[in-house]
Amino acid sequence: MSYINIKNLKIYTNEKTLVNLSFNITNSTALIGESGSGKSLTLKALLNLLPSSMKIDKDIDSDFELNYDTIAFIPQNPFTSLSSMTKIKNQFFCSEEKKEEVLKLLDLDKSILNKFPPQLSGGQIQRVVIAIALSRNAKILLLDEPTTALDFENKNNIINIINDLKKQLNVLILFVTHDIDSIKDICNEIVIIKNGKVIENGLTNIVLSSPKEDYTKRLINSTFKNKNFRN
Numbered sequence: 001m002s003y004i005n006i007k008n009l010k011i012y013t014n015e016k017t018l019v020n021l022s023f024n025i026t027n028s029t030a031l032i033g034e035s036g037s038g039k040s041l042t043l044k045a046l047l048n049l050l051p052s053s054m055k056i057d058k059d060i061d062s063d064f065e066l067n068y069d070t071i072a073f074i075p076q077n078p079f080t081s082l083s084s085m086t087k088i089k090n091q092f093f094c095s096e097e098k099k100e101e102v103l104k105l106l107d108l109d110k111s112i113l114n115k116f117p118p119q120l121s122g123g124q125i126q127r128v129v130i131a132i133a134l135s136r137n138a139k140i141l142l143l144d145e146p147t148t149a150l151d152f153e154n155k156n157n158i159i160n161i162i163n164d165l166k167k168q169l170n171v172l173i174l175f176v177t178h179d180i181d182s183i184k185d186i187c188n189e190i191v192i193i194k195n196g197k198v199i200e201n202g203l204t205n206i207v208l209s210s211p212k213e214d215y216t217k218r219l220i221n222s223t224f225k226n227k228n229f230r231n
Ligand SMILES: Nc1ncnc2c1ncn2[C@@H]1O[C@H](COP(=O)(O)OP(=O)(O)OP(=O)(O)O)[C@@H](O)[C@H]1O
Pocket: 013, 018, 033, 034, 035, 036, 037, 038, 039, 040, 041, 042, 051, 053, 178
């Protein structure tokens, strides 16, 4: 299995430090925090997409180069990452065999290749975006709140699919969300952040069953409340 060791990541402007943290991704890591805690900036730093007004100091060790080919980014709103006027088959850049192989992994029928994105459901679009990412043989999936825009059924589908992929493929996962419920079965490690700093981290089942910090307890409780509300 590959690894990414974020020894230090500091993101700052002339006025203040927004993110200053370190954590490892050795299998599947969830990055959890309330709004404004620095989740998106951390992802953008890994993708080299920070705005030019921000400065960055980073010391990252990994056993592969982090670039467009090795990082697959699954955005919060997958609709924006496909071209709506282009058939799905023309949004892949790989062999026909590879297309069929990744569609199968994502439980998508190959008839989808001849459709345009607006003809698909939100859950199908999400899976197509992941299929395209996997067709590039990415080594890490960066998932930015991938369940937020989905309804309850599609959300469960995508969680099951990510879980299956994790078992079948040798791919690292960094799953960013404020919804702890969606990661508890996927990510073996959890990193809780607040104001750009790590508050608590460790194995998911341990942190969730005996959180040390009040902030973590609050996040867990709010997830629990939301779950009751949704059901
Ligand atoms: N372009 C920017 N210029 C200045 N500050 C910014 C900029 N983008 C984000 N910030 C600040 O950096 C901090 C972290 O923001 P970030 O978007 O990473 O939070 P987040 O955890 O992803 O929140 P959310 O869950 O709401 O998406 C916040 O205080 C935010 O106001």
